Amino acid sequence: MTVNLSPHFSAPPAPLLQVRGLGKNYGDRVALQDVSFDLWPGEVLAVVGESGSGKSTLLNAIAARSQPDAGSVHFMTRHEGLQDVFAMTEAQQRLLARTDWGFVHQNAADGLRMDVSAGANVGERLMGQGERHYGRLRSVATEWLERVEIDVARIDDAPRTFSGGMRQRLQIARNLVTQPRLVFMDEPTSGLDVSVQARLLDMLRQLTRKMQLAAIVVTHDLAVARLLAHRMIVMQRGCIVEVGLTDQVLDDPQHAYTQLLVSSVLQP
Amino acid sequence: MTHPLLHIQGVAKRFTLHHQNGVELAVLGEANLSVHPGECIVLDGPSGMGKSTLLKMIYANYRTTAGSIRIHLPGQLPIEVTTASPHELVRLRKDSVGYVSQFLRVIPRVPALDVVAEPLLDDAGDNPETLAAARAEASRWLTRLRIPERMWHLPPATFSGGEQQRINIARNMIKPRPLLLLDEPTASLDAENAQTVIELIREASARGAAIVGIFHDAHVGDAVATRRINVADFRTVGTVKDIA
Numbered sequence: 001m002t003v004n005l006s007p008h009f010s011a012p013p014a015p016l017l018q019v020r021g022l023g024k025n026y027g028d029r030v031a032l033q034d035v036s037f038d039l040w041p042g043e044v045l046a047v048v049g050e051s052g053s054g055k056s057t058l059l060n061a062i063a064a065r066s067q068p069d070a071g072s073v074h075f076m077t078r079h080e081g082l083q084d085v086f087a088m089t090e091a092q093q094r095l096l097a098r099t100d101w102g103f104v105h106q107n108a109a110d111g112l113r114m115d116v117s118a119g120a121n122v123g124e125r126l127m128g129q130g131e132r133h134y135g136r137l138r139s140v141a142t143e144w145l146e147r148v149e150i151d152v153a154r155i156d157d158a159p160r161t162f163s164g165g166m167r168q169r170l171q172i173a174r175n176l177v178t179q180p181r182l183v184f185m186d187e188p189t190s191g192l193d194v195s196v197q198a199r200l201l202d203m204l205r206q207l208t209r210k211m212q213l214a215a216i217v218v219t220h221d222l223a224v225a226r227l228l229a230h231r232m233i234v235m236q237r238g239c240i241v242e243v244g245l246t247d248q249v250l251d252d253p254q255h256a257y258t259q260l261l262v263s264s265v266l267q268p
Numbered sequence: 269m270t271h272p273l274l275h276i277q278g279v280a281k282r283f284t285l286h287h288q289n290g291v292e293l294a295v296l297g298e299a300n301l302s303v304h305p306g307e308c309i310v311l312d313g314p315s316g317m318g319k320s321t322l323l324k325m326i327y328a329n330y331r332t333t334a335g336s337i338r339i340h341l342p343g344q345l346p347i348e349v350t351t352a353s354p355h356e357l358v359r360l361r362k363d364s365v366g367y368v369s370q371f372l373r374v375i376p377r378v379p380a381l382d383v384v385a386e387p388l389l390d391d392a393g394d395n396p397e398t399l400a401a402a403r404a405e406a407s408r409w410l411t412r413l414r415i416p417e418r419m420w421h422l423p424p425a426t427f428s429g430g431e432q433q434r435i436n437i438a439r440n441m442i443k444p445r446p447l448l449l450l451d452e453p454t455a456s457l458d459a460e461n462a463q464t465v466i467e468l469i470r471e472a473s474a475r476g477a478a479i480v481g482i483f484h485d486a487h488v489g490d491a492v493a494t495r496r497i498n499v500a501d502f503r504t505v506g507t508v509k510d511i512a
Contacts, residue, residue, distance in 0.1 A: 209389070
Protein backbone atom coordinates (compact mmCIF):
# COMPACT_ATOMS: atom_id res chain seq x y z
CA MET A 1 0.00 0.00 0.00
CA THR A 2 1.49 3.34 -1.00
CA VAL A 3 0.46 6.89 -0.36
CA ASN A 4 -0.45 8.82 -3.46
CA LEU A 5 2.10 11.55 -2.85
CA SER A 6 1.60 13.91 -5.74
CA PRO A 7 -1.99 13.98 -6.88
CA HIS A 8 -1.78 16.66 -9.55
CA PHE A 9 -5.50 17.08 -9.84
CA SER A 10 -6.39 19.74 -12.33
CA ALA A 11 -8.38 22.57 -10.80
CA PRO A 12 -12.13 22.13 -11.00
CA PRO A 13 -13.28 23.90 -14.14
CA ALA A 14 -15.81 26.27 -12.61
CA PRO A 15 -16.66 28.10 -9.41
CA LEU A 16 -19.46 26.64 -7.31
CA LEU A 17 -20.87 30.06 -6.52
CA GLN A 18 -20.62 33.38 -8.35
CA VAL A 19 -21.64 36.50 -6.45
CA ARG A 20 -21.86 39.72 -8.49
CA GLY A 21 -22.54 43.29 -7.46
CA LEU A 22 -24.70 42.58 -4.43
CA GLY A 23 -26.21 45.66 -2.86
CA LYS A 24 -28.75 46.27 -0.13
CA ASN A 25 -29.99 49.35 1.70
CA TYR A 26 -32.00 49.61 4.88
CA GLY A 27 -33.63 52.99 4.35
CA ASP A 28 -30.77 55.47 3.95
CA ARG A 29 -28.22 53.10 5.42
CA VAL A 30 -26.05 51.11 3.03
CA ALA A 31 -25.85 47.52 4.27
CA LEU A 32 -24.11 46.04 1.23
CA GLN A 33 -22.43 47.72 -1.70
CA ASP A 34 -21.15 46.10 -4.87
CA VAL A 35 -20.01 42.83 -3.28
CA SER A 36 -18.59 40.33 -5.78
CA PHE A 37 -16.60 37.11 -5.39
CA ASP A 38 -16.37 33.49 -6.53
CA LEU A 39 -16.34 30.42 -4.32
CA TRP A 40 -14.75 27.19 -5.58
CA PRO A 41 -15.74 23.62 -4.74
CA GLY A 42 -14.21 22.58 -1.42
CA GLU A 43 -13.13 26.12 -0.56
CA VAL A 44 -13.74 27.60 2.89
CA LEU A 45 -14.13 31.37 2.83
CA ALA A 46 -14.21 33.50 5.98
CA VAL A 47 -16.03 36.83 6.04
CA VAL A 48 -14.71 39.07 8.81
CA GLY A 49 -15.38 42.62 9.97
CA GLU A 50 -16.87 44.38 12.97
CA SER A 51 -20.55 44.23 13.91
CA GLY A 52 -22.65 46.17 11.44
CA SER A 53 -20.14 45.76 8.60
CA GLY A 54 -22.66 43.74 6.58
CA LYS A 55 -21.36 40.22 7.17
CA SER A 56 -24.65 38.63 8.15
CA THR A 57 -26.60 40.66 5.58
CA LEU A 58 -24.26 39.26 2.94
CA LEU A 59 -24.71 35.70 4.16
CA ASN A 60 -28.50 35.99 4.21
CA ALA A 61 -28.56 37.52 0.74
CA ILE A 62 -26.39 34.81 -0.82
CA ALA A 63 -28.38 32.06 0.89
CA ALA A 64 -31.56 33.58 -0.60
CA ARG A 65 -32.96 34.19 2.87
CA SER A 66 -33.47 37.88 2.07
CA GLN A 67 -33.54 39.40 -1.39
CA PRO A 68 -30.84 42.04 -2.08
CA ASP A 69 -31.67 45.30 -3.92
CA ALA A 70 -29.01 44.75 -6.57
CA GLY A 71 -26.75 42.07 -7.96
CA SER A 72 -26.91 38.36 -8.65
CA VAL A 73 -25.93 34.98 -7.19
CA HIS A 74 -25.34 31.99 -9.43
CA PHE A 75 -24.93 28.47 -8.07
CA MET A 76 -23.58 25.43 -9.95
CA THR A 77 -26.37 22.94 -9.40
CA ARG A 78 -25.73 19.21 -9.56
CA HIS A 79 -27.87 18.49 -12.59
CA GLU A 80 -28.83 21.76 -14.28
CA GLY A 81 -25.55 23.69 -14.42
CA LEU A 82 -25.19 27.29 -13.32
CA GLN A 83 -28.49 28.71 -12.04
CA ASP A 84 -29.50 32.23 -11.05
CA VAL A 85 -30.59 31.76 -7.43
CA PHE A 86 -32.91 34.78 -7.38
CA ALA A 87 -34.62 33.66 -10.59
CA MET A 88 -35.63 30.34 -9.01
CA THR A 89 -39.13 29.79 -7.66
CA GLU A 90 -39.47 29.75 -3.89
CA ALA A 91 -40.03 26.01 -4.06
CA GLN A 92 -36.76 25.54 -5.97
CA GLN A 93 -34.91 27.72 -3.46
CA ARG A 94 -36.31 25.72 -0.56
CA LEU A 95 -35.31 22.46 -2.20
CA LEU A 96 -31.78 23.75 -2.71
CA ALA A 97 -31.62 24.96 0.90
CA ARG A 98 -32.68 21.52 2.15
CA THR A 99 -30.42 19.40 -0.04
CA ASP A 100 -27.26 20.91 -1.52
CA TRP A 101 -26.95 23.80 0.95
CA GLY A 102 -26.75 24.00 4.70
CA PHE A 103 -27.17 26.93 7.05
CA VAL A 104 -25.65 26.87 10.52
CA HIS A 105 -27.09 29.61 12.70
CA GLN A 106 -25.23 31.38 15.49
CA ASN A 107 -28.03 30.46 17.83
CA ALA A 108 -28.66 26.73 17.45
CA ALA A 109 -32.30 27.17 18.48
CA ASP A 110 -32.86 29.00 15.18
CA GLY A 111 -31.68 26.00 13.20
CA LEU A 112 -33.15 23.11 15.21
CA ARG A 113 -36.59 21.91 16.18
CA MET A 114 -36.11 22.24 19.89
CA ASP A 115 -38.95 19.96 20.99
CA VAL A 116 -38.50 16.98 18.70
CA SER A 117 -35.88 14.32 19.26
CA ALA A 118 -32.24 14.66 18.20
CA GLY A 119 -32.71 11.70 15.85
CA ALA A 120 -35.70 13.33 14.16
CA ASN A 121 -33.75 16.58 13.82
CA VAL A 122 -31.03 14.72 11.93
CA GLY A 123 -33.50 12.70 9.86
CA GLU A 124 -35.76 15.54 8.78
CA ARG A 125 -33.89 16.50 5.61
CA LEU A 126 -33.75 12.86 4.50
CA MET A 127 -37.49 12.51 5.04
CA GLY A 128 -37.92 15.67 2.96
CA GLN A 129 -36.12 13.79 0.18
CA GLY A 130 -38.61 10.94 0.42
CA GLU A 131 -36.82 8.56 2.82
CA ARG A 132 -39.52 6.89 4.92
CA HIS A 133 -37.81 3.71 6.15
CA TYR A 134 -37.58 4.05 9.95
CA GLY A 135 -34.62 1.69 10.35
CA ARG A 136 -32.54 3.51 7.75
CA LEU A 137 -33.38 6.94 9.17
CA ARG A 138 -32.47 5.70 12.62
CA SER A 139 -29.15 4.26 11.50
CA VAL A 140 -28.16 7.42 9.60
CA ALA A 141 -29.08 9.52 12.65
CA THR A 142 -26.99 7.25 14.88
CA GLU A 143 -24.03 7.50 12.54
CA TRP A 144 -24.25 11.30 12.44
CA LEU A 145 -24.59 11.67 16.20
CA GLU A 146 -21.39 9.65 16.50
CA ARG A 147 -19.65 11.80 13.92
CA VAL A 148 -20.46 14.96 15.86
CA GLU A 149 -19.62 13.26 19.16
CA ILE A 150 -23.06 13.24 20.73
CA ASP A 151 -23.77 10.24 22.96
CA VAL A 152 -26.10 8.00 20.93
CA ALA A 153 -28.05 7.30 24.13
CA ARG A 154 -29.41 10.85 23.71
CA ILE A 155 -30.98 10.11 20.30
CA ASP A 156 -34.55 10.31 21.64
CA ASP A 157 -33.95 13.42 23.74
CA ALA A 158 -35.00 16.85 22.50
CA PRO A 159 -32.24 19.42 21.95
CA ARG A 160 -33.92 21.63 24.55
CA THR A 161 -32.21 19.36 27.10
CA PHE A 162 -28.77 19.69 25.39
CA SER A 163 -25.89 22.01 26.30
CA GLY A 164 -24.96 24.86 23.94
CA GLY A 165 -22.06 22.94 22.42
CA MET A 166 -24.18 19.81 21.85
CA ARG A 167 -26.93 21.85 20.21
CA GLN A 168 -24.43 23.43 17.85
CA ARG A 169 -23.01 20.01 16.92
CA LEU A 170 -26.52 18.65 16.38
CA GLN A 171 -27.28 21.59 14.11
CA ILE A 172 -24.21 20.72 12.05
CA ALA A 173 -25.25 17.06 11.79
CA ARG A 174 -28.76 18.09 10.75
CA ASN A 175 -27.31 20.20 7.94
CA LEU A 176 -24.68 17.79 6.68
CA VAL A 177 -26.79 14.64 6.56
CA THR A 178 -27.77 15.29 2.92
CA GLN A 179 -24.09 15.71 1.91
CA PRO A 180 -24.50 19.34 0.82
CA ARG A 181 -21.80 20.98 -1.27
CA LEU A 182 -22.12 24.44 0.30
CA VAL A 183 -22.71 25.41 3.91
CA PHE A 184 -23.32 28.91 5.25
CA MET A 185 -22.23 29.48 8.84
CA ASP A 186 -23.09 32.57 10.86
CA GLU A 187 -20.72 32.94 13.83
CA PRO A 188 -20.82 29.17 14.48
CA THR A 189 -18.61 29.24 17.58
CA SER A 190 -19.46 32.51 19.29
CA GLY A 191 -21.37 32.16 22.51
CA LEU A 192 -19.65 28.85 23.33
CA ASP A 193 -17.02 28.25 26.02
CA VAL A 194 -13.47 28.23 24.72
CA SER A 195 -13.01 24.49 25.40
CA VAL A 196 -16.28 23.73 23.59
CA GLN A 197 -15.24 26.01 20.73
CA ALA A 198 -12.04 24.04 20.15
CA ARG A 199 -13.98 20.82 19.79
CA LEU A 200 -16.44 22.35 17.36
CA LEU A 201 -13.69 24.00 15.33
CA ASP A 202 -11.73 20.79 15.01
CA MET A 203 -14.90 19.00 13.94
CA LEU A 204 -15.74 21.63 11.32
CA ARG A 205 -12.19 21.47 10.02
CA GLN A 206 -12.31 17.69 9.66
CA LEU A 207 -15.79 17.62 8.13
CA THR A 208 -15.16 20.34 5.56
CA ARG A 209 -11.99 18.55 4.48
CA LYS A 210 -13.35 15.01 4.43
CA MET A 211 -16.58 15.97 2.68
CA GLN A 212 -14.77 18.43 0.33
CA LEU A 213 -17.35 20.92 1.48
CA ALA A 214 -17.38 24.56 0.41
CA ALA A 215 -18.32 26.96 3.18
CA ILE A 216 -18.84 30.65 3.82
CA VAL A 217 -18.13 31.34 7.48
CA VAL A 218 -19.07 34.69 8.98
CA THR A 219 -17.01 35.35 12.07
CA HIS A 220 -15.57 38.22 14.05
CA ASP A 221 -12.92 35.87 15.47
CA LEU A 222 -9.74 36.01 13.39
CA ALA A 223 -8.36 32.85 15.02
CA VAL A 224 -11.44 30.95 13.82
CA ALA A 225 -10.83 32.30 10.33
CA ARG A 226 -7.16 31.28 10.49
CA LEU A 227 -8.02 27.73 11.51
CA LEU A 228 -10.91 27.07 9.13
CA ALA A 229 -10.60 29.21 6.04
CA HIS A 230 -8.47 29.07 2.91
CA ARG A 231 -9.44 32.57 1.95
CA MET A 232 -10.77 35.65 3.64
CA ILE A 233 -12.92 38.68 2.84
CA VAL A 234 -12.67 41.76 5.06
CA MET A 235 -15.79 43.94 5.16
CA GLN A 236 -16.28 47.48 6.37
CA ARG A 237 -19.52 49.47 6.07
CA GLY A 238 -21.02 47.03 3.59
CA CYS A 239 -18.02 46.98 1.23
CA ILE A 240 -15.24 44.46 0.69
CA VAL A 241 -12.04 46.31 1.60
CA GLU A 242 -9.58 43.41 1.28
CA VAL A 243 -9.49 39.82 0.01
CA GLY A 244 -6.75 37.22 -0.07
CA LEU A 245 -5.42 33.99 1.35
CA THR A 246 -6.25 33.88 5.05
CA ASP A 247 -2.63 33.98 6.22
CA GLN A 248 -1.80 36.70 3.69
CA VAL A 249 -4.55 38.98 4.98
CA LEU A 250 -3.68 38.30 8.63
CA ASP A 251 0.13 38.44 8.32
CA ASP A 252 0.50 41.22 5.74
CA PRO A 253 -2.71 43.27 5.87
CA GLN A 254 -2.80 46.04 3.26
CA HIS A 255 -5.91 48.09 3.98
CA ALA A 256 -5.95 50.49 6.92
CA TYR A 257 -9.07 48.86 8.36
CA THR A 258 -7.58 45.35 8.12
CA GLN A 259 -4.39 46.57 9.82
CA LEU A 260 -6.51 47.96 12.64
CA LEU A 261 -8.51 44.74 12.92
CA VAL A 262 -5.41 42.52 13.02
CA SER A 263 -3.49 44.72 15.45
CA SER A 264 -6.45 44.92 17.83
CA VAL A 265 -6.49 41.24 18.80
CA LEU A 266 -4.07 39.07 20.71
CA GLN A 267 -2.21 36.73 18.31
CA PRO A 268 -4.88 35.55 15.88
CA MET B 269 18.06 21.45 -16.42
CA THR B 270 17.15 24.26 -18.77
CA HIS B 271 14.99 26.56 -16.70
CA PRO B 272 15.17 27.40 -13.00
CA LEU B 273 12.39 26.06 -10.81
CA LEU B 274 12.25 29.37 -8.95
CA HIS B 275 13.04 32.66 -10.63
CA ILE B 276 12.95 35.93 -8.69
CA GLN B 277 13.47 39.18 -10.54
CA GLY B 278 13.49 42.76 -9.29
CA VAL B 279 11.51 41.90 -6.18
CA ALA B 280 10.87 44.72 -3.73
CA LYS B 281 8.94 44.81 -0.47
CA ARG B 282 7.69 47.85 1.35
CA PHE B 283 5.31 47.84 4.32
CA THR B 284 2.92 50.77 4.72
CA LEU B 285 1.78 51.21 8.32
CA HIS B 286 -1.49 53.12 8.08
CA HIS B 287 -1.80 53.59 11.82
CA GLN B 288 1.75 54.86 12.35
CA ASN B 289 1.15 58.03 10.34
CA GLY B 290 1.39 56.03 7.12
CA VAL B 291 5.12 55.38 7.60
CA GLU B 292 6.68 53.23 4.91
CA LEU B 293 9.30 50.57 5.68
CA ALA B 294 11.43 49.51 2.74
CA VAL B 295 12.73 46.00 3.47
CA LEU B 296 13.91 44.75 0.10
CA GLY B 297 14.86 46.95 -2.84
CA GLU B 298 15.69 44.56 -5.61
CA ALA B 299 16.05 40.83 -5.11
CA ASN B 300 17.19 38.66 -8.01
CA LEU B 301 17.66 34.92 -7.61
CA SER B 302 17.30 31.73 -9.60
CA VAL B 303 17.14 28.29 -8.04
CA HIS B 304 17.36 25.02 -9.97
CA PRO B 305 16.15 21.58 -8.83
CA GLY B 306 18.67 19.99 -6.46
CA GLU B 307 20.11 23.33 -5.36
CA CYS B 308 20.08 24.46 -1.74
CA ILE B 309 20.46 28.23 -1.44
CA VAL B 310 21.32 29.52 2.02
CA LEU B 311 20.37 33.14 2.69
CA ASP B 312 22.87 35.04 4.85
CA GLY B 313 22.82 38.49 6.36
CA PRO B 314 22.12 40.16 9.70
CA SER B 315 18.63 39.99 11.14
CA GLY B 316 16.20 42.61 9.86
CA MET B 317 17.68 42.41 6.36
CA GLY B 318 14.59 40.74 4.90
CA LYS B 319 15.61 37.06 4.73
CA SER B 320 12.31 35.83 6.17
CA THR B 321 10.41 38.46 4.20
CA LEU B 322 11.81 37.04 0.97
CA LEU B 323 10.79 33.48 1.92
CA LYS B 324 7.32 34.69 2.88
CA MET B 325 6.89 36.42 -0.47
CA ILE B 326 7.87 33.23 -2.31
CA TYR B 327 5.23 31.39 -0.25
CA ALA B 328 2.76 34.24 -0.98
CA ASN B 329 2.27 34.76 2.73
CA TYR B 330 3.46 38.33 2.14
CA ARG B 331 2.46 40.29 -0.91
CA THR B 332 5.15 41.50 -3.28
CA THR B 333 5.39 45.27 -3.81
CA ALA B 334 7.24 45.03 -7.14
CA GLY B 335 8.95 42.46 -9.32
CA SER B 336 8.31 38.88 -10.36
CA ILE B 337 8.41 35.53 -8.54
CA ARG B 338 7.95 32.66 -10.95
CA ILE B 339 7.66 28.98 -10.07
CA HIS B 340 8.20 26.72 -13.05
CA LEU B 341 7.60 23.05 -12.30
CA PRO B 342 8.80 20.46 -14.81
CA GLY B 343 6.08 19.66 -17.32
CA GLN B 344 3.81 22.49 -16.18
CA LEU B 345 3.21 26.09 -17.14
CA PRO B 346 5.09 28.64 -15.02
CA ILE B 347 3.07 30.29 -12.25
CA GLU B 348 3.58 33.94 -11.37
CA VAL B 349 3.17 33.90 -7.59
CA THR B 350 2.72 37.66 -7.26
CA THR B 351 -0.43 37.66 -9.40
CA ALA B 352 -1.76 34.11 -8.95
CA SER B 353 -5.33 33.74 -7.71
CA PRO B 354 -5.87 32.51 -4.14
CA HIS B 355 -7.29 29.37 -5.67
CA GLU B 356 -4.05 28.71 -7.60
CA LEU B 357 -1.95 29.52 -4.54
CA VAL B 358 -3.83 27.02 -2.36
CA ARG B 359 -3.16 24.37 -5.02
CA LEU B 360 0.49 25.40 -5.31
CA ARG B 361 1.00 25.09 -1.56
CA LYS B 362 -0.72 21.72 -1.36
CA ASP B 363 1.29 20.13 -4.16
CA SER B 364 4.45 22.07 -4.78
CA VAL B 365 5.74 24.51 -2.18
CA GLY B 366 6.56 23.56 1.41
CA TYR B 367 7.32 26.09 4.12
CA VAL B 368 8.97 25.09 7.40
CA SER B 369 9.11 27.73 10.10
CA GLN B 370 10.41 27.26 13.62
CA PHE B 371 6.93 27.49 15.10
CA LEU B 372 4.14 24.96 15.02
CA ARG B 373 0.68 26.45 14.77
CA VAL B 374 -1.12 24.14 17.14
CA ILE B 375 -4.48 22.77 16.05
CA PRO B 376 -6.74 22.04 19.03
CA ARG B 377 -7.36 18.36 19.79
CA VAL B 378 -5.54 16.88 16.79
CA PRO B 379 -2.95 14.26 17.88
CA ALA B 380 0.69 14.64 16.77
CA LEU B 381 0.47 11.69 14.39
CA ASP B 382 -2.43 13.26 12.49
CA VAL B 383 -0.86 16.73 12.52
CA VAL B 384 2.05 15.17 10.62
CA ALA B 385 -0.08 12.93 8.36
CA GLU B 386 -2.50 15.69 7.36
CA PRO B 387 -0.67 17.08 4.29
CA LEU B 388 -0.87 13.60 2.72
CA LEU B 389 -4.66 13.64 3.17
CA ASP B 390 -5.54 16.92 1.45
CA ASP B 391 -7.40 15.28 -1.40
CA ALA B 392 -8.09 11.93 0.21
CA GLY B 393 -11.61 12.66 1.45
CA ASP B 394 -12.66 9.86 3.76
CA ASN B 395 -10.62 7.00 2.27
CA PRO B 396 -9.50 4.72 5.15
CA GLU B 397 -6.65 3.11 3.20
CA THR B 398 -5.07 6.47 2.39
CA LEU B 399 -5.48 7.47 6.02
CA ALA B 400 -3.73 4.32 7.25
CA ALA B 401 -0.87 4.76 4.75
CA ALA B 402 -0.47 8.43 5.68
CA ARG B 403 -0.32 7.54 9.39
CA ALA B 404 2.28 4.85 8.71
CA GLU B 405 4.40 7.39 6.86
CA ALA B 406 3.90 9.94 9.67
CA SER B 407 5.08 7.41 12.25
CA ARG B 408 8.29 6.89 10.26
CA TRP B 409 8.92 10.65 10.34
CA LEU B 410 8.17 10.90 14.06
CA THR B 411 10.48 7.99 14.79
CA ARG B 412 13.24 9.52 12.74
CA LEU B 413 12.88 12.84 14.57
CA ARG B 414 12.94 11.03 17.94
CA ILE B 415 9.42 11.83 19.12
CA PRO B 416 8.64 9.02 21.62
CA GLU B 417 5.73 6.82 20.55
CA ARG B 418 3.78 7.54 23.75
CA MET B 419 3.41 11.14 22.53
CA TRP B 420 2.05 10.34 19.05
CA HIS B 421 -1.55 10.24 20.15
CA LEU B 422 -1.43 13.45 22.16
CA PRO B 423 -2.13 16.90 20.71
CA PRO B 424 1.21 18.79 20.57
CA ALA B 425 -0.14 21.84 22.47
CA THR B 426 1.63 20.70 25.65
CA PHE B 427 4.89 19.57 24.00
CA SER B 428 8.18 21.40 24.54
CA GLY B 429 9.41 23.98 22.02
CA GLY B 430 11.91 21.56 20.48
CA GLU B 431 9.32 18.78 20.21
CA GLN B 432 6.79 21.09 18.56
CA GLN B 433 9.48 22.22 16.16
CA ARG B 434 10.22 18.63 15.14
CA ILE B 435 6.49 17.94 14.66
CA ASN B 436 6.41 21.00 12.44
CA ILE B 437 9.40 19.79 10.38
CA ALA B 438 7.77 16.40 9.89
CA ARG B 439 4.41 17.97 8.95
CA ASN B 440 5.92 20.26 6.36
CA MET B 441 8.49 17.89 4.86
CA ILE B 442 6.46 14.65 4.77
CA LYS B 443 5.08 15.45 1.35
CA PRO B 444 8.00 15.53 -1.12
CA ARG B 445 7.26 18.90 -2.69
CA PRO B 446 9.52 20.26 -5.46
CA LEU B 447 10.22 23.60 -3.69
CA LEU B 448 11.08 23.82 -0.02
CA LEU B 449 11.41 27.05 2.01
CA LEU B 450 13.14 26.67 5.37
CA ASP B 451 12.92 29.49 7.92
CA GLU B 452 15.28 28.54 10.76
CA PRO B 453 14.01 24.98 11.07
CA THR B 454 16.78 24.00 13.52
CA ALA B 455 16.58 27.05 15.81
CA SER B 456 15.97 25.25 19.10
CA LEU B 457 17.06 21.69 18.33
CA ASP B 458 19.81 19.74 20.09
CA ALA B 459 22.85 18.61 18.08
CA GLU B 460 21.53 15.13 17.38
CA ASN B 461 18.19 16.33 16.01
CA ALA B 462 19.84 19.18 14.08
CA GLN B 463 21.98 16.49 12.42
CA THR B 464 18.84 14.54 11.47
CA VAL B 465 17.35 17.69 9.92
CA ILE B 466 20.59 18.20 7.93
CA GLU B 467 20.18 14.66 6.58
CA LEU B 468 16.51 15.27 5.73
CA ILE B 469 17.42 18.45 3.83
CA ARG B 470 20.18 16.65 1.92
CA GLU B 471 17.77 13.85 1.02
CA ALA B 472 15.29 16.43 -0.28
CA SER B 473 18.06 17.98 -2.40
CA ALA B 474 19.08 14.56 -3.67
CA ARG B 475 15.55 13.79 -4.88
CA GLY B 476 15.69 17.06 -6.83
CA ALA B 477 13.90 19.57 -4.60
CA ALA B 478 14.89 23.20 -4.95
CA ILE B 479 15.54 24.61 -1.48
CA VAL B 480 15.91 28.12 -0.08
CA GLY B 481 16.78 28.32 3.60
CA ILE B 482 17.70 30.54 6.52
CA PHE B 483 19.74 28.93 9.28
CA HIS B 484 20.49 30.57 12.57
CA ASP B 485 23.11 27.91 13.17
CA ALA B 486 26.11 28.47 10.87
CA HIS B 487 27.23 24.84 10.78
CA VAL B 488 23.79 23.67 9.59
CA GLY B 489 23.94 26.21 6.77
CA ASP B 490 27.47 25.04 5.88
CA ALA B 491 26.35 21.44 5.85
CA VAL B 492 23.47 21.89 3.40
CA ALA B 493 24.36 24.88 1.19
CA THR B 494 25.16 24.42 -2.49
CA ARG B 495 25.29 28.23 -2.85
CA ARG B 496 25.10 31.19 -0.45
CA ILE B 497 23.46 34.55 -1.02
CA ASN B 498 23.86 37.64 1.15
CA VAL B 499 20.46 39.29 1.40
CA ALA B 500 22.11 42.63 2.25
CA ASP B 501 22.83 42.77 -1.49
CA PHE B 502 19.07 42.91 -2.13
CA ARG B 503 18.57 45.99 0.03
CA THR B 504 19.03 48.80 -2.43
CA VAL B 505 17.64 49.25 -5.86
CA GLY B 506 20.19 49.19 -8.65
CA THR B 507 23.23 47.89 -6.75
CA VAL B 508 22.94 44.23 -7.56
CA LYS B 509 21.76 43.04 -10.93
CA ASP B 510 23.28 39.69 -11.58
CA ILE B 511 23.15 37.61 -8.44
CA ALA B 512 21.71 34.65 -10.21
